[in-house]
Amino acid sequence: MEIRSSGIKLASGQQSDYTIVVSPACSPSEQYAAEELQEFLKQIAGVRLPILRTPVQGPMLLVGNSPAVGELPVDIDFEALGDEGFVIKTVGPHLVLAGGRPRGTLYACYEFLDKYLGCRWFTPEVSHIPHRDTVDLPHIDYQKIPALEYRDTDYYEACEGQWAARNRLNGHFAHLQEKHGGHITYAGFVHTFNRLVPPEDYFQEHPEYFSEIDGQRTAEQAQLCLTNPDVVEIATDRVHQWLRENPQASIVSVSQNDWYGYCQCDRCRALAEHEGSQAGPILHFVNQIADNIRDEFPDVAVDTLAYQYSRKPPKHVRPRDNVIVRLCSIECCFTHPLASCDSQNNQLFSQDIRQWAEICDRLYVWDYVTDFYHFLVPFPNLHSLQPNVKFFVAHNVRGLFEEGNSSPGGEFAQLRSYLLARCLWDPDCDWEQQMDEFLQAYYGPAAQPIAEYIEMLHQKVAQDDIHLGCCESSNMLATATSAHLTEETISAADRLFDAAEAAVADNMELLARVKAARLPVQFVKIARREEFVPSQLEYRALVNQFTEIARQSGVEHMGLAYDPPDLESWLQSLSPSGGE
Ligand SMILES: [Zn+2]
Ligand SMILES: [Zn+2]
Secondary structure, three states: OOOOOOOEEEEEOOEOOOEEEOOOOOOHHHHHHHHHHHHHHHHHHOOOOOEEOOOOOOOEEEEOOOHHHHHOOOOOOHHHHOOOOEEEEEEOOEEEEEEOOOOHHHHHHHHHHHHHOOOEEOOOOOEEOOOOOEEEEOOOEEEEOOOOOEEEEOOHHHOOHHHHHHOOOOOOOOOOOHHHOOOOOEEOOOOOHHHHOOHHHHOOOOHHHEOEEOOEEOOOOOOEOOOOHHHHHHHHHHHHHHHHHOOOOOEEEOOOOOOOOOOOOHHHHHHHHHHOOOHHHHHHHHHHHHHHHOOOOOOOEEEEEEOHHHOOOOOOOOOOOOEEEEEEOOOOOOOOOOOOOOOHHHHHHHHHHHHHHHHOOOEEEEEEOOOOOOOOOOOOOOOOHHHHHHHHHHOOEEEEEEEOOOOOOOOOHHHHHHHHHHHHHOOOOOHHHHHHHHHHHHHHHHHHHHHHHHHHHHHHHHHOOOOOOOOOOOOOOOHHHHOOOOHHHHHHHHHHHHHHHHHOOOOHHHHHHHHHHHHHHHHHHHHOHHHHOOOHHHHHHHHHHHHHHHHHOOOOEOOOOOOOOEHHHHHHHOOOOOOO
16 A cells, blocks of 8 residues: 655754654665765755764655665655656655666666756756755655666767766766766677787688678778678687676677678678678677676677668578667768658668567667868757657667767867767757756857757758758868858858857856857868958958867867877967968
């Protein structure tokens, strides 16, 4: 029998009757969950609740499973909650915040602070913690198991551990510690064929381990000969070694090198033809390794790529249940949602993912969220990120890696990091509201003109059906990268940023953020100087301004179009009439 509570009063007038209670056998992350709850409740209501490891007579906030939870008239199936699922539940005067291990209980506390008390962690520096004289809670009976088991981005701004935990990222890149419940760890993140069977160790004696290309065995820009049983054995041994050395790894990558050059020997060719795809030989190979490691590592999955030449699903072979297929969207247009964009690339990708979804229930996606050739080019994909996440989830995708700019200072990097984290955690979140909240908190009175700037560029790519990929031509003048950056949109952008700067002119901190957000507009003008800044004097002033802000805001890399890619080299490469 369950006692139905009508709601509880957690605190009032800087007083509270509540005690936070954890188990005597709580994990480090459950202890930390209690401390985070204590800290934020203090910021909200001005009262610091004690944390105890034994039950008390009075009302309790029960953090994590414990003997005290066992005493309550509730039945929580912790097994079914998995690694990260949790319940938030009022039981009589008590509130239970508890979930599976390792991260469920910590997430219960963050979800509670977020959903019921309005806490937001926008960036590592900017949070919103509301102050309340009285904290009343309704009757709560809430349970969540996240739709995505793996939620990752390499945006530099998203890697800070505290922030990542609070926004419930759990991937390879976030600097999460034991107190955060750790994170999903890969052994060998990607492109591992050459590390599994190193050409320098084997090619001389065994060229047959490597790709036959045009009748010639080679290890240059090549893959492995996947139908050779010795190759399976050597790769299996190496995987065992990696996993023994990385006991925290739950996924091991067995995946093609980052180029083409697949094997064309008779056996590989016949298998690929039979399967109708190069994914065929890869999956046969990966399945054997998955079988070979299952006994010693029953909880480890083998991850492989469906990428470029291997993206099309095979006709016959099916991934084992301990295999993850990571589909890569690198060819796609990102300014329109995958499922509705009329570009051929997106239609083909959508077709592939639909077919993969029929044969694999543990797909991951490697998705791309910026222009990698020009990290600072305006890349209007904010209206397609969420529809894409939903599309993935609807097609058996259980993990998402959102590749961004791993160096500081990309276009709207903080905004994208925040929205991605929110959306990976809750694919159905109210995206517009999340964005509004972020802009208000991060840009203050400049939020409105910045929102208009964002909207203007997104309308442009929608109305003119401008398709933008993440790896367009390296030439900034090419229309492919810049059809949306017309004289009209750039001058409108300048007007809006003038208004944004004026709105925060008296606040140095906000002004610095607005100026950093303006760098992409200035970058376009500098890169396309003849069109936008023919006057030498103005150009000089613009470059000086850009340089100062870019250095202050920590911009490091300009993107793959530049070699070397660092800011200082790029500045030096500008025409001598530009900089100092
Ligand atoms: Zn072969
Ligand atoms: Zn498109």
